[in-house]
Amino acid sequence: xxxxxxLDQPPTxxxxxxxxxxxxxxPGARPGADGTMVRVTAGTRSSISPYAVFDRTSWxxxxxGSQLPLDEAELRSLATFGDRIDLDEVATVYLPLARLLSLxxxxxxxxxxxxxEFLGDSTDKVPFVIAVAGSVAVGKSTTARLLQTLLxxxxxxxxxxxxxxxxxxxxxxxxxxxxxxxxxxxxxxYDRRALLKFLADVKSGREEVFAPxxxxxxxxxxxxxxxxxxxxxxxVVEGLNVLQAGRRADGTAPEVFLSDFFDFSVYVDASEAxxxxxxxxxxxxxxxxxxxxxxxxxxRFADLTxxxxxxTALGIWAAVNGPNLRSNIAPTRSRARLVLQKAAxxxxxxxxxxxx
Numbered sequence: 001x002x003x004x005x006x007l008d009q010p011p012t013x014x015x016x017x018x019x020x021x022x023x024x025x026x027p028g029a030r031p032g033a034d035g036t037m038v039r040v041t042a043g044t045r046s047s048i049s050p051y052a053v054f055d056r057t058s059w060x061x062x063x064x065g066s067q068l069p070l071d072e073a074e075l076r077s078l079a080t081f082g083d084r085i086d087l088d089e090v091a092t093v094y095l096p097l098a099r100l101l102s103l104x105x106x107x108x109x110x111x112x113x114x115x116x117e118f119l120g121d122s123t124d125k126v127p128f129v130i131a132v133a134g135s136v137a138v139g140k141s142t143t144a145r146l147l148q149t150l151l152x153x154x155x156x157x158x159x160x161x162x163x164x165x166x167x168x169x170x171x172x173x174x175x176x177x178x179x180x181x182x183x184x185x186x187x188x189x190y191d192r193r194a195l196l197k198f199l200a201d202v203k204s205g206r207e208e209v210f211a212p213x214x215x216x217x218x219x220x221x222x223x224x225x226x227x228x229x230x231x232x233x234x235x236v237v238e239g240l241n242v243l244q245a246g247r248r249a250d251g252t253a254p255e256v257f258l259s260d261f262f263d264f265s266v267y268v269d270a271s272e273a274x275x276x277x278x279x280x281x282x283x284x285x286x287x288x289x290x291x292x293x294x295x296x297x298x299x300r301f302a303d304l305t306x307x308x309x310x311x312t313a314l315g316i317w318a319a320v321n322g323p324n325l326r327s328n329i330a331p332t333r334s335r336a337r338l339v340l341q342k343a344a345x346x347x348x349x350x351x352x353x354x355x356x
Contacts (some may be wrong), residue, residue: 070313100353104264128235207231211225241329337353
């Protein structure tokens with residue numbers, strides 16, 4: 001379970017939803033009232049769009065003939081609580097994305113080999129790092145776990161590690177002392193220096209690099225616990241803050257950004273109204289499940305009525321998750337190499353890929 005002001009939580013059964021027919025769109029499509037992209041005419045200024053836009057049919061065709069390396073039970077183990085996804089969605093959206101990423105990894109290796117030969121440098125290759133960003137409750141954790149699984153199943157069988165930036169949140173005691181416990185998930189609640197050093201060490205090819213571990217049940221960092229990352233072929237880094245520029249304590253821009261260490265980045269997108277609704281639905285479900293554990297940090301919410309739980313969730317969204325999304329997360333969308341645009345039923349309706 002994750003809360004952070006927002007809630008991310010253990011995997012559960014993913015429900016399948018009906019899919020309306022896909023339709024072709026052109027780069028430069030405008031967002032509609034439901035947050036998805038609407039059809040545009042040939043006269044739209046698509047020529048200056050930085051993105052190529054794919055509908056479901058055209059995107060799925062990019063992985064035609066590929067076999068899914070997982071079954072329904074494995075998918076349920078990967079899907080985040082409340083994130084409705086089925087095998088057809090994996091085949092339509094995530095399998096083509098994994099193939100695209102595999103092409104980038106292969107190209108990166110070839111470039112490294114050619115550069116090493118040119119420079120006469122015998123330095124070992126460093127991990128290919130993929131960032132996955134997005135709001136609380138949008139499904140970025142499911143996306144990251146799916147990419148880890150699908151990439152590891154590609155023909156080269158690369159070793160793929162996954163690290164979440166939750167581990168780089170400051171401990172609750174520190175947040176409370178600084179008056180920041182109610183702003184968990186905001187940029188100032190992270191140990192940005194430690195996260196930067198971790199990524200710099202990974203991309204420097206260090207043999208063993210350690211990331212802190214976060215316990216979502218305790219809603220805090222686990223003292224002395226560490227996740228070892230030892231030169232994987234691919235590292236997936238997932239979190240709210242991975243594409244944020246960050247600021248120094250004096251308000252000036254840093255010299256080094258997290259994105260300096262990423263080879264590819266994915267932003268999971270949806271309209272705020274949909275994300276808020278998913279968050280509230282998940283809060284209500286957790287009240288009946290994870291919150292029942294008497295050791296859970298948020299056990300106090302377990303006995304709320306439906307109305308009380310809904311009011312509490314909406315209050316948290318209004319005070320924490322909504323402002324954080326609008327001020328710190330959504331503005332980073334344009335920095336992503338690829339954007340997955342979700343519709344109200346959690347399915348990905350459009351894929352926006354930045355032009356090379």
